[in-house]
Amino acid sequence: MRLNSLRPAPGSRRDAERVGRGAGSGMGKTARRGHKGQKSRTGGFHKTGFEGGQMPLQRRVPKVGFRSRRGQYVAEVRLPELAAVDGDVVSLETLQAAGVVPRNTRSAKVIASGEIGRAVTLQGVRATAGARAAIEKAGGKVEA
Structure with a gap:
């Protein structure tokens, strides 16, 4: 088999309509383009x-x-x-209940801005390296 011998299966492709080949063909005169207008003309x-x-x-x-939709509904939470x-446990649900983050937030991240006054445990909330250090210094911990 060679590329120049390839043919579509018999009956799988219809012959192209030969328009504008006389009145007897049923596709003569206007060649199925109708009368006048931009689409009836060459280059229309x-x-x-x-x-x-x-x-x-x-x-x-x-x-x-x-x-x-990238980074959708990720809230930043400051230490204060x-x-x-x-309570001592901080999760996405407790942050939403306290009104710190909007209800439609999918995830939250604590950033090191300000100071924290008490020991808290982060659960399911991400934290920057600086925020993690500040929480652990205050006697809290960060759980993954």
Whole structure:
């Protein structure tokens, strides 16, 4: 078998319609293009969405905002904000209950900004190296 001997399976491809080959063919005269107008003429091309010079729909509709799906709903929590959580265990649920992070937050990360006054245990909440050191210095711990 050679590349020049390859053929599609018999009956799998229809013959191209030969338009403009006389009145008896049923596809003569206008060659299925109709009468007049840009699309009836040679080179009658226009871009997708082109509306004849009228302002296209895609440009008429107001564009509103953008919300990135990367890093979606990751909240930053500062060290002093941990004091708002009741109890010694700080998790995503307790941060949401205390109103420190929004309800739609998927994950949270404690950053080393400010100071922490009491020992807390982080569960399921990430922490920067500086925040981890400050929590452990205050007598708390960070669990993965």
